[in-house]
Amino acid sequence: MTDLLHRHDPTEARAEDRFARIRRARRWRALRRVLLALVVLGTAGALVWLVFFSSVLAVKGIRVDGVSVLTTRQVAAAAKVPTGVPLATVDLDAIEARVEDLAPVLDADVSRSWPDKVLVRVIERTAVLVVDKEGTWKGVDSEGVVFRDFRRQPPGLPVVEMQADTSSAALAEAASVVNALPADILRRTTSLDVRSIDSIVLHLRNGARVSWGSADQSGDKARVLAVLLRQKGSTYDVTAPGRPTIRP
Template structure:
C-alpha cells in the first residue's frame, strides 16, 4: 500500500509564517517595552527641559547684558529739570533691569523738594521709567526778599523771581514751623472768594496764630484753620462795623478793636 508524501513546500510555508508571527510579536513587545520606558522617563525629561528653559531665562534676565538698563525716561516735570532728576535718581546703567532697586530710586527722587510723589517702574526691555508728580503752589511766602512757592502741605519747594499773579502771599516769622505753614495753606483754601480778593497777605506765627491783613489795612485775627467756614460767616457781618482789628479766632465770641 502506497502512502502520500508530505508536501515540503507547505511545511516550509508554515515555518515561514511561524517565524513572521514571532517577529511581529517581538516587535510589538519591543514597542510596548519602549512605550513603558518612555512613560517612565517622560516626566523626568520634561522636568529637565523646563529646568533648562528656566535657567536660560534666569540667566537672560538676571545676568545677560541683553536686558540691561540702557536709558532712563522722566515724565511729569515742570519745575524740576529732567537732567537733575536723572542725576538724583542715579539709575545704574548697564546693570540688569530686573535687579534694579526701584524703591531706592524713588526715595532719592522724593528727596527733591518739588517732588510730591514719584512712581518708578521697569519698561522692558531696557528702560527705567520715572513718573514725577510735582507739588502745586497754593500761595507764596515772602521772606528776606525771597519769594517761594508753598504747597497745600506747607512745603516750600520752589523760588520765583517775583510774586506770581493769582497766588496769595504768606509772611512768616523766623521761628515759624512747617506745621504752621500747612495750617496757613488750609486757611487759604477755606477762604470764600469775596474775602480772598480783599486779602493783601496772611501773617503766620504759629498754628493758632494766623492773621489776615486786608488791602485797606484792617487786620483779622483768624487763629487756626479750624471752623473756618463759621469764621468767614461771622466776619462777613463784622466787616460792616468800622474797626481796625477783627478777632474771629473764636467765632462764637468775636471781638473788634477800633
C-alpha cells in the first residue's frame, strides 16, 4: 500500500515537466528582451557618439551646384563652412543666409551630403537688362537687382539709360516693364530711358519711341502696343492703355 502511495503518476510528471519548460521559456523571453534593450541602447549610444561627437563624420569640405556667374570658390568663401566639426552639428540656416547675401544668388538650398560634405545648391539671378555704369556693363535681373558685370555689352538685352538721380526703385520698375514685354517686342527694344518710376520710355530699333509711364498695367500696355506697332509711327503712347495714341 505504501509503495502505491509513493508511486509517481506519469501524467503528473509530464505536467510538471511541461510547466518547467514554460517557466524556462518565460525566463528566456524576459532575458532576451533585456538583452535586446541593452543592444538597442548600446547601438543608439554608439550612433549618437558617432554622429554628434566623433571625428569620423566630421566636415571635410563643400560641394557647390548651379553656379555660372559665381565660382565655386566664391560661394565657398561666403558660406564659411566649418571643417573638422561633426556634420550633424553644422548650422545649415546660417550657411544659407551667408550664401544668399551674394548679389548673384536668387536662392540657395543647403543640406548635408553624408558622410563629410555640405552641399550648397544655388539658383542665380538672370539678367533681363543692362546698365552702363562708368564704362562697365552691369546686369540687372527682373527684380531690379544689379548683380553682375559683363566684359562687353551682351547682345539681346536692352540697355537702361539712367539719369544721375535715377533711383533704385525706378530701375526695378524698368526691370518689371522688360519682364512683361512679349519676346517679339523685346527683340525690337534697344534701350529704356528711365527718369523716374512714372517716366519710362522704350526706344525701338526702327527709331520709334514708346511712352510707357510706370510698370503698372504692363501686361495691358504690352498687348495694346503689339496692336499699335502694326501701324507706322514715330511715337507710341501706352501710358493709359485704354486711350493709346500714335504720332506719325
